[in-house]
Amino acid sequence: MSERLIRGPLLHCLAEPDCQHGAVEYIADALLWLKHGRVHQLINFAEADALLTPAQRSSVEDQRDYLMVPGFVDCHIHYPQTEMIAAYGTQLLEWLNTFTFPVESSFDDVEKAATVAKVFIDQLLTNGTTTALVFCSVHPESADALFSEAQQHQMRLIAGKVMMDRNAPESVLDTAQTSYDQSKQLIERWHGVDRLQYAVTPRFAPTSTDEQLHAAGRLLAEHEGVYLHTHLSENVDEIEWVKQLFPNAKNYLDVYDQAGLLGKRSVFAHGIHLCDGECERLAQTDSAIAHCPTSNMFIGSGLFPMQRLQAHGIKIGMGTDVGGGTSFSMLQPLADGYKMQQLNGHNLSPEQSFYLATLGGAKALDMDDKIGNFTVGKEADFLLLDPNATPLLKFRNQHCQTWRDTLFVLQTLGDDRVIAQTNVMGQPVSFAAL
Ligand code: GUN
Ligand code: ZN
Numbered sequence: 001m002s003e004r005l006i007r008g009p010l011l012h013c014l015a016e017p018d019c020q021h022g023a024v025e026y027i028a029d030a031l032l033w034l035k036h037g038r039v040h041q042l043i044n045f046a047e048a049d050a051l052l053t054p055a056q057r058s059s060v061e062d063q064r065d066y067l068m069v070p071g072f073v074d075c076h077i078h079y080p081q082t083e084m085i086a087a088y089g090t091q092l093l094e095w096l097n098t099f100t101f102p103v104e105s106s107f108d109d110v111e112k113a114a115t116v117a118k119v120f121i122d123q124l125l126t127n128g129t130t131t132a133l134v135f136c137s138v139h140p141e142s143a144d145a146l147f148s149e150a151q152q153h154q155m156r157l158i159a160g161k162v163m164m165d166r167n168a169p170e171s172v173l174d175t176a177q178t179s180y181d182q183s184k185q186l187i188e189r190w191h192g193v194d195r196l197q198y199a200v201t202p203r204f205a206p207t208s209t210d211e212q213l214h215a216a217g218r219l220l221a222e223h224e225g226v227y228l229h230t231h232l233s234e235n236v237d238e239i240e241w242v243k244q245l246f247p248n249a250k251n252y253l254d255v256y257d258q259a260g261l262l263g264k265r266s267v268f269a270h271g272i273h274l275c276d277g278e279c280e281r282l283a284q285t286d287s288a289i290a291h292c293p294t295s296n297m298f299i300g301s302g303l304f305p306m307q308r309l310q311a312h313g314i315k316i317g318m319g320t321d322v323g324g325g326t327s328f329s330m331l332q333p334l335a336d337g338y339k340m341q342q343l344n345g346h347n348l349s350p351e352q353s354f355y356l357a358t359l360g361g362a363k364a365l366d367m368d369d370k371i372g373n374f375t376v377g378k379e380a381d382f383l384l385l386d387p388n389a390t391p392l393l394k395f396r397n398q399h400c401q402t403w404r405d406t407l408f409v410l411q412t413l414g415d416d417r418v419i420a421q422t423n424v425m426g427q428p429v430s431f432a433a434l
Contacts (some may be wrong), residue, residue: 004034004426005056007045008063008384011403012070012373013359017351018310024351026403031060032068034380037425042374063384066420067406069354070373071130071381072330073361076229076269076290076319078135079120079146079159080104080113085323091300092235095324096168104162105171107137113145121149123328125429128419130381131361131371133229133267133290133319134159135201138172140182147190154194154425156371156381158227160201161186165212180215187223195379195425199227199267204234205242205255217260227265227365230256232289233278234270235301253278262287265366269319271309272302279312288315288364291356293336295324306337307346317364318356327415330357334411350408380426385410389418 010030015023031048033041043051048060080103087099107113124132136142136159143161150157163179164172174182183200191198200219202208208216220228233239233252242252249255253274256262262285271282271289282289291304309316318333319325325333334353341348362372370379387406388394393413400406410418422429 002036003040003056003059005052005060006032006034006063006068007060008032008066008068009403010042010068010374011354011407013351013355014373014375016360017349017355023355029064030068032374032382034426037380037427039374039376039378039380041376065388066384066386067410068374069383069385070358070371071383071422071424072128072357073317073365073372074124074129074132074320074330075267075288075317075361075364076135076292077132077322077325079117080107080135080137080142081323082116082120082123086326087323091237093237093241095299100323101169101172104137105169107142108139110141110145113137113139113142114149117145117149120146121153121155122431125153125155125422125424126419126431127327127329127416128383128385128422129328129330130383130422130424131156131365131367132158133199133227133365135203135229136161138162138164138174140186143186143190147193147196151194151196153429156195156367156379158197158199158229158365160199160227160229163200163202163212163216164207165209167207176209176212176215179212180219183216183219184222187219187226191223191226197225197227198223199229201229202261204231204238205252206238206245210246210259213256213259213261220263221260225265227267228261228263229267230261230269232256232268232271233273234296235299236273239273251275251278253281257281257285267317267364269321270296270301270304272296272304274309279309279314283313286315288317290317290319290321290364291337292319292321292325292333293340294326294333295319295321297336297340298326299324303340303343305344306341306348307344315360315364316356317361329415331411331414331418333357338412350404350411353411354407380423382423383419384421384423385414385418386420387418389414389420393418
């Protein structure tokens with residue numbers, strides 16, 4: 001089917017809501033016209049009669065019970081951590097040693113990696129995430145398994161094998177040279193194939209030598225359009241450790257900066273405890289932060305100073321950070337992000353949250369020319385949300401006066417049950433049963 005016509009209410013962002021009047025467009029009765037998996041036209045349904053042939057008119061799908069929104073963009077998630085989501089009782093460094101490294105060590109097993117990749121992609125799509133920036137394990141096989149699975153679903157996905165050459169068990173370590181060679185091979189195999197792209201992925205400064213970080217910098221310099229994905233300034237013990245490991249660096253970000261890792265396709269997860277100098281440098285280099293409030297609370301990392309980073313002009317996207325995060329649903333970090341900013345004395349608006357999960361995420365990933373809203377020509381990755389998906393939502397929604405009320409209620413009370421349909425390149429995804 002190369003053409004689809006869908007009628008219903010539609011909501012998307014045209015710009016950042018707090019910066020521009022009219023940044024959010026709500027069309028109460030829209031006609032979304034797709035051709036070859038892309039947005040062909042978006043109009044008021046009232047204008048449709050003049051445009052459509054009788055055959056087209058009769059093919060219109062009536063989805064007026066649902067809200068059409070762009071697919072969610074998860075800017076930071078770990079696929080090998082799927083099986084250890086919700087691990088009890090520790091903070092970052094102990095959590096990594098106790099739960100994360102043992103689980104990740106098993107991803108040299110190709111069959112295991114393929115099995116988890118299936119569950120992982122299924123969870124993303126079931127939860128309405130159509131684009132994600134993903135950590136694999138240190139094993140190149142884990143990246144092959146994930147890319148293959150995403151490719152089968154025609155998903156837009158960025159991922160990379162982890163690079164880590166110290167301060168972890170042998171079973172999850174590579175070396176500066178093998179990480180360079182394996183990443184290079186994966187870039188050649190996957191970067192730019194269908195909708196897939198590669199991210200050079202040093203885990204974080206404590207598990208890489210300076211030599212390995214510079215190898216990551218060489219990979220970026222040698223391969224146009226490849227991403228950089230790592231962690232930054234998440235936990236106070238981690239920051240102290242980085243100071244000891246890299247005594248010549250001005251600050252945590254400077255460790256990455258000296259290796260040539262900053263830029264408009266660089267995404268740093270967390271960035272909770274940054275100094276002004278680090279904020280300025282992130283903004284100057286057009287690097288992005290992936291904000292992961294669910295994870296930050298679950299592993300006790302801290303309160304993200306969103307307004308401060310925004311005032312510096314830093315690009316921000318949202319991430320679930322599974323398995324530090326406890327849900328695959330991007331609605332969870334939106335709900336938790338609101339609560340976290342309440343603790344910072346700031347009301348994050350529903351439209352700003354929605355922006356961060358859609359167009360803002362697309363901008364953070366330097367993909368806003370392709371995804372993030374329903375602008376004509378963009379790839380049609382979108383969702384049908386059911387505002388009445390649960391008895392409580394149905395009851396609560398009777399008391400919503402505006403789309404803004406409904407959006408906030410959906411963000412706060414919703415989960416995978418509100419995702420009535422996920423569409424990738426204009427086509428509904430059918431979900432495999434787990
Ligand atoms: N820092 C280094 N590795 C990780 C990880 O796997 N998860 C989180 N949340 N932080 C990290
Ligand atoms: Zn993470």
